[in-house]
Amino acid sequence: MTMRYLGLALAVLFTIATSEAGRAAEPTRFVPLKPDELSSSQKEWADAIAVPPRNAKFTNPPYRAYIRNPELAPKLSAMSDYLRWNSSLPARLSEFAILITARQWTAQYEWFAHYPLAMKAGLDPDVAKDVANGVRPKAMKDDEAALYDLAMALYRDKKVSDDVYRAAQQEFGERGIMDVIGLIGYYDLVSMTLITMQAEAPNDSVPPLPPLAAK
Numbered sequence: 564m565t566m567r568y569l570g571l572a573l574a575v576l577f578t579i580a581t582s583e584a585g586r587a588a589e590p591t592r593f594v595p596l597k598p599d600e601l602s603s604s605q606k607e608w609a610d611a612i613a614v615p616p617r618n619a620k621f622t623n624p625p626y627r628a629y630i631r632n633p634e635l636a637p638k639l640s641a642m643s644d645y646l647r648w649n650s651s652l653p654a655r656l657s658e659f660a661i662l663i664t665a666r667q668w669t670a671q672y673e674w675f676a677h678y679p680l681a682m683k684a685g686l687d688p689d690v691a692k693d694v695a696n697g698v699r700p701k702a703m704k705d706d707e708a709a710l711y712d713l714a715m716a717l718y719r720d721k722k723v724s725d726d727v728y729r730a731a732q733q734e735f736g737e738r739g740i741m742d743v744i745g746l747i748g749y750y751d752l753v754s755m756t757l758i759t760m761q762a763e764a765p766n767d768s769v770p771p772l773p774p775l776a777a778k
Contacts, residue, residue: 593631654683710743
């Protein structure tokens with residue numbers, strides 16, 4: 564009987580260890596606040612982001628960091644709402660820009676959260692795979708190529724050539740160029756927030772970003 568119970572206990576421990584191995588450790592920075600710990604302004608913002616289309620919890624990254632500053636948080640979520648759902652860009656391009664930004668920072672949580680959204684919006688998986696590997700995607704549509712080249716000119720070259728600007732203007736117009744800049748700028752902030760709070764992908768359902776070779 565003793566050996567039987569010992570075997571059962573070992574099986575339970577193995578199951579727990581296996582399930583835990585597939586999950587990232589919970590971040591210890593910006594630990595989630597409890598509802599009774601929120602100030603009135605924090606609660607007001609938490610209630611605002613809980614409704615459609617966001618349906619967000621103030622205890623999830625990056626919101627649990629945002630809520631520490633209830634004056635800044637509504638401005639950040641308002642910018643996010645515009646860029647995600649009301650900009651001039653289709654979701655396929657918006658999510659593509661977010662993936663490009665996540666790759667620049669190796670922001671695993673951001674990649675994990677937005678990779679499925681990019682696939683749902685119609686981005687070619689091979690394009691996302693090339694972005695993850697740090698190479699210019701080969702299977703891009705014309706508008707994707709214009710967005711990628713604009714983003715990479717800003718990230719890599721710190722300047723935008725006439726050819727890159729002309730291609731972006733042709734695809735998106737001047738308003739659309741500002742939407743692209745707004746997306747990568749806002750998700751730079753998101754990436755920095757997630758990295759500061761040490762937020763990793765919660766599970767391995769999305770392949771993580773691989774390390775990039777040092778240049």
